[in-house]
Amino acid sequence: MALKDPDLDLNLLRYLVTLVELGSVSRTADQLGVTQPAVSAALKRLRERFRDPIVVRSGQAMAPTPHALALAREIAPMLATVQQLARGKAPFDPGQARRSFTLMGSDYVQFFVLPRLCAQLEARGADVVLDHRPVNPRMGAPWIESGQVDLGIGYLLEPPPSLRSRLLLSDRQVCLLRQGHPAQQEGFTLERYAALSHVAVSPGGAGIYGRRIDALLKTQGVRRNVVLTVPSFLAVPYVVARTDYIATVPSRFAHYFAGLLPLRVLAPPIPLPAFEMSMFWHERVHHDLANTWLRQEVVRATEDLAG
Numbered sequence: 113m114a115l116k117d118p119d120l121d122l123n124l125l126r127y128l129v130t131l132v133e134l135g136s137v138s139r140t141a142d143q144l145g146v147t148q149p150a151v152s153a154a155l156k157r158l159r160e161r162f163r164d165p166i167v168v169r170s171g172q173a174m175a176p177t178p179h180a181l182a183l184a185r186e187i188a189p190m191l192a193t194v195q196q197l198a199r200g201k202a203p204f205d206p207g208q209a210r211r212s213f214t215l216m217g218s219d220y221v222q223f224f225v226l227p228r229l230c231a232q233l234e235a236r237g238a239d240v241v242l243d244h245r246p247v248n249p250r251m252g253a254p255w256i257e258s259g260q261v262d263l264g265i266g267y268l269l270e271p272p273p274s275l276r277s278r279l280l281l282s283d284r285q286v287c288l289l290r291q292g293h294p295a296q297q298e299g300f301t302l303e304r305y306a307a308l309s310h311v312a313v314s315p316g317g318a319g320i321y322g323r324r325i326d327a328l329l330k331t332q333g334v335r336r337n338v339v340l341t342v343p344s345f346l347a348v349p350y351v352v353a354r355t356d357y358i359a360t361v362p363s364r365f366a367h368y369f370a371g372l373l374p375l376r377v378l379a380p381p382i383p384l385p386a387f388e389m390s391m392f393w394h395e396r397v398h399h400d401l402a403n404t405w406l407r408q409e410v411v412r413a414t415e416d417l418a419g
Contacts (some may be wrong), residue, residue: 132176132184147382206238217265218247229413249316264392281361285384291374296345302381306334311359324385362387
């Protein structure tokens with residue numbers, strides 16, 4: 113494996129991990145305190161060394177390749193260990209050092225991420241305690257900044273500069289409606305979609321999940337007819353199954369419940385902004401080995417959730 117190459121520059125690996133984490137040459141340059149040409153040169157060397165693009169253009173951002181994600185997953189804990197040892201700190205052993213972590217996320221996170229994460233930690237024999245609190249769009253960033261929350265998982269519209277982030281998944285948005293819904297027989301135009309009775313998910317009443325959709329629809333001269341707003345993703349399929357309401361939700365979520373309830377999944381009449389879920393943490397714990405280990409476990413637990 114390339115990581116065993118004795119001539120591999122440790123500093124080059126820092127570029128790889130940061131590029132994968134931030135998905136941006138300019139942000140990587142700012143984070144590492146170097147110039148953008150230096151990052152571009154490092155990226156070229158990484159591509160040659162690993163014979164892989166490492167990151168590729170995806171919309172307005174740079175998305176890591178599967179090989180780069182796998183490399184970063186192995187390398188990041190090693191770099192953190194080196195940094196901790198340089199500071200005279202012992203590596204974190206999840207099987208020996210009992211540790212508590214506070215997480216924050218929506219019921220989507222509780223439903224799809226927590227079961228995978230807990231099963232993974234149990235299989236690894238990790239002696240940790242997780243405390244998961246509901247998402248709070250208004251207090252999420254302050255809680256992470258103050259240390260009340262170790263790791264936030266979800267979506268923040270404008271995270272403050274003190275928070276780091278990493279995109280975990282991007283899933284396409286689809287329409288969820290009951291079997292036999294009239295929209296299935298009629299032309300499912302943009303105007304028809306907007307005029308239907310919509311259920312919107314708004315944890316904490318902030319409306320963050322539908323804001324990008326509504327902004328796009330506004331450019332098309334239409335507006336969703338929202339008749340019900342709920343704080344929970346899990347309430348949506350049960351409401352939709354008993355009404356003529358429609359909901360715009362992540363594809364994985366829609367197809368899961370379409371297998372349990374009399375529901376249908378339709379593609380929206382126009383491409384909608386993707387449902388994105390990231391993790392957020394404070395700069396203060398970025399180099400903490402225990403928190404680094406937790407973030408890597410969350411990445412592993414969400415690898416198959418990309419839609």
